Amino acid sequence: MPTRVLGVGVGLFIVILLWVTAAILCCISLRTQKYIGVAAIILATIVSLILICIPRESENEAIFETEGLVKIYDTLFVWRVTLVILLGLSSVAAFLSFLFLYLMEPRSAKALAHWNR
Incomplete structure (x- = not known):
């Protein structure tokens, strides 16, 4: 197993x-x-x-298991996998876009006009 x-x-x-x-x-x-x-x-x-x-x-195990069994095929499997891959890639792209465009934005210090004591 x-x-x-x-x-x-x-x-x-x-x-x-x-x-x-x-x-x-x-x-x-x-x-x-x-x-x-x-x-x-x-x-x-x-x-x-x-x-x-x-x-x-192996092929021997496949032949042994299919004797007397009816195989059921999922015809929408390729489309489901394609959709999951597309959604996963979109999520990664959105996270990377957020990371690089917002979180890693350079921030510079503003100069002080005068110093108060």
Whole structure:
């Protein structure tokens, strides 16, 4: 039986850790004027695609499990996943916009007209 944490597999936590690390490197590279953030995002994309393409079970187990069972397919799965990805990216973009345009706005001190003692 596969190991599960909070009802999801370990692979999901690996992907989350991968993307959080890539996002942190991207934010750090914005402040240091280096291009390591772009490389981290590209590497995270490649690793995520590889992990998605890896088969999760052997063919023998799949044949054994499908004997006598009726498979039900979710035809809207791709659209739901696309919507979740779009909403997630929009949330990240809104947070980064808030972070860089409001919280990191440079504020300079105003000069005093005269000094009172």
